Amino acid sequence: MIIEINSSNLKLTKATVKAIEKKAMKLSRFSEKISKVDIFLSEENSPVKENKSCKIRLDIFGDTLFAQKTTASIETAVTSVIRVLKMMLKEKTGQRNVPSDEITSTVNI
Numbered sequence: 001m002i003i004e005i006n007s008s009n010l011k012l013t014k015a016t017v018k019a020i021e022k023k024a025m026k027l028s029r030f031s032e033k034i035s036k037v038d039i040f041l042s043e044e045n046s047p048v049k050e051n052k053s054c055k056i057r058l059d060i061f062g063d064t065l066f067a068q069k070t071t072a073s074i075e076t077a078v079t080s081v082i083r084v085l086k087m088m089l090k091e092k093t094g095q096r097n098v099p100s101d102e103i104t105s106t107v108n109i
Helices: 014-029 074-096
Strands: 002-007 034-043 052-060 063-071
Touching (some): 014 034
Antiparallel strands (some): 034 052, 052 063
């Protein structure tokens, strides 16, 4: 899994980057098919305190998931977005499971 962190107008410390990478790695527990995680961090020019934005795009073989959140701190925004993506991954993997009572057959004539 490749993790790319893009911060347009924010200066991130090494500790913050490591914490974000650690949180993103936890997504692989929910699907081994994640090929890439793109994390976009920015600070919006706004008089409101909640101006730190996190957008995450997951590339899964054959699909893409996206979530975003704007809060007062980058750490809170990342945590919130990862929580949403975990729920989306759980739903997606639950939908892909074939029910055990489904019957399939092939007839050759």
